[in-house]
Amino acid sequence: MLTTQHFSTHSIQLLQRKRPSEDSPPSKGRRVVSHPQHPGQCLSHCPQVVEKCLDLGAASARYVSGSMESTAFAEEVVKEAENTWGGLDMLILNHIGHSFFDFFNGDVDHVRKLMETNFLSYVAMTTSALPMLKESEGSIVVVSSVSGKVASPFTAPYSATKFALEGFYSSLRHEFIIENVNVSITLCILGYINTESAVRAVSHVINETPAPKEECALEIIRSGALRQRELHYPARTVTPTLLLRDLAPEFLDGLIRSNFRVENIKKAPAAQGSGH
Numbered sequence: 526m527l528t529t530q531h532f533s534t535h536s537i538q539l540l541q542r543k544r545p546s547e548d549s550p551p552s553k554g555r556r557v558v559s560h561p562q563h564p565g566q567c568l569s570h571c572p573q574v575v576e577k578c579l580d581l582g583a584a585s586a587r588y589v590s591g592s593m594e595s596t597a598f599a600e601e602v603v604k605e606a607e608n609t610w611g612g613l614d615m616l617i618l619n620h621i622g623h624s625f626f627d628f629f630n631g632d633v634d635h636v637r638k639l640m641e642t643n644f645l646s647y648v649a650m651t652t653s654a655l656p657m658l659k660e661s662e663g664s665i666v667v668v669s670s671v672s673g674k675v676a677s678p679f680t681a682p683y684s685a686t687k688f689a690l691e692g693f694y695s696s697l698r699h700e701f702i703i704e705n706v707n708v709s710i711t712l713c714i715l716g717y718i719n720t721e722s723a724v725r726a727v728s729h730v731i732n733e734t735p736a737p738k739e740e741c742a743l744e745i746i747r748s749g750a751l752r753q754r755e756l757h758y759p760a761r762t763v764t765p766t767l768l769l770r771d772l773a774p775e776f777l778d779g780l781i782r783s784n785f786r787v788e789n790i791k792k793a794p795a796a797q798g799s800g801h
């Protein structure tokens with residue numbers, strides 16, 4: 526399993542689940558590439574995260590430091606998984622670059638950078654991992670958001686990157702079916718989750734109580750293992766929101782705006798230049 530998530534200097538986590546029994550051949554252990562993390566924090570946190578994974582029963586856990594702003598690094602991480610395990614069963618694409626929860630200030634460079642981190646690196650990792658995933662008939666899990674289905678204010682660059690993921694991976698799913706490629710694609714549509722960064726970014730503006738991150742992580746892994754097309758978490762808010770989007774979009778837009786305490790947004794100064 527390969528999971529992308531920041532460990533603090535932007536690093537990526539490689540995990541191998543213990544085999545169900547000693548008789549199982551080594552190639553059948555679950556090899557997952559997970560979440561890349563930031564290089565900075567990584568030096569202090571990554572070894573602890575790896576240790577925790579091993580304590581929790583992972584057969585093997587590694588991290589790779591670097592930034593997902595670079596597609597070369599994204600490819601390098603997948604190579605590392607290949608060199609370490611010789612194959613891959615699940616690719617969990619989870620990392621995101623830092624964004625603002627504010628009025629769009631015209632910073633085109635920020636949008637480009639976020640597209641590279643949140644979208645292009647996912648495409649690059651998927652492309653590099655595909656030969657191994659075809660071999661194992663494995664799974665791709667793309668962590669997206671309600672913001673990738675329905676726009677809310679103050680998330681324009683972030684929302685654009687998440688909408689892009691839906692278009693790309695839904696098209697790819699068609700192609701896999703046409704070509705009989707037995708690799709599943711799961712798109713995770715998450716609502717507000719109580720990670721430190723999200724609570725810090727929006728708790729002064731949004732009244733809603735965030736859903737627990739631990740349960741969310743389990744649901745993400747479960748949905749990938751069950752090869753579901755989509756995960757809605759928490760279902761009680763995400764599923765009705767998506768239904769309303771199709772049935773009454775303007776009503777939903779009004780509902781979203783009415784949930785925001787706009788007076789608590791401190792407008793940042795406009796960016797200089799157009800980003801060329």
Ligand SMILES: NC(=O)C1=CN([C@@H]2O[C@H](COP(=O)(O)OP(=O)(O)OC[C@H]3O[C@@H](n4cnc5c(N)ncnc54)[C@H](OP(=O)(O)O)[C@@H]3O)[C@@H](O)[C@H]2O)C=CC1
Pocket residue numbers: 530531532533534535536561562563564565566567591592593594618619620621622623642668669670671715716717718719720721722723
């Ligand atoms: N929390 C929420 O409310 C929601 C989250 N989601 C989705 O869930 C996923 C996880 O979100 P969440 O845990 O809240 O986000 P966080 O911001 O807490 O974590 C993002 C991770 O990505 C890492 N990262 C940042 N920049 C880079 C980079 N350039 N290269 C590599 N890694 C990087 C960060 O590392 P570091 O800290 O070192 O910078 C961090 O570990 C995302 O895909 C997000 O879109 C979806 C809906 C709601």
Ligand SMILES: CC(C)CCC[C@@H](C)[C@H]1CC[C@H]2[C@@H]3C(=O)C=C4C[C@@H](O)CC[C@]4(C)[C@H]3CC[C@]12C
Pocket residue numbers: 624626669670671672677680683715716717722723724726727731762766780781784
């Ligand atoms: C029922 C409705 C009112 C639905 C509205 C849902 C809104 C409020 C939820 C759904 C998804 C959420 C955002 C998200 O996906 C990820 C991040 C990144 C993080 O670093 C900072 C917070 C941010 C912007 C979340 C902000 C709150 C969002 C817009």
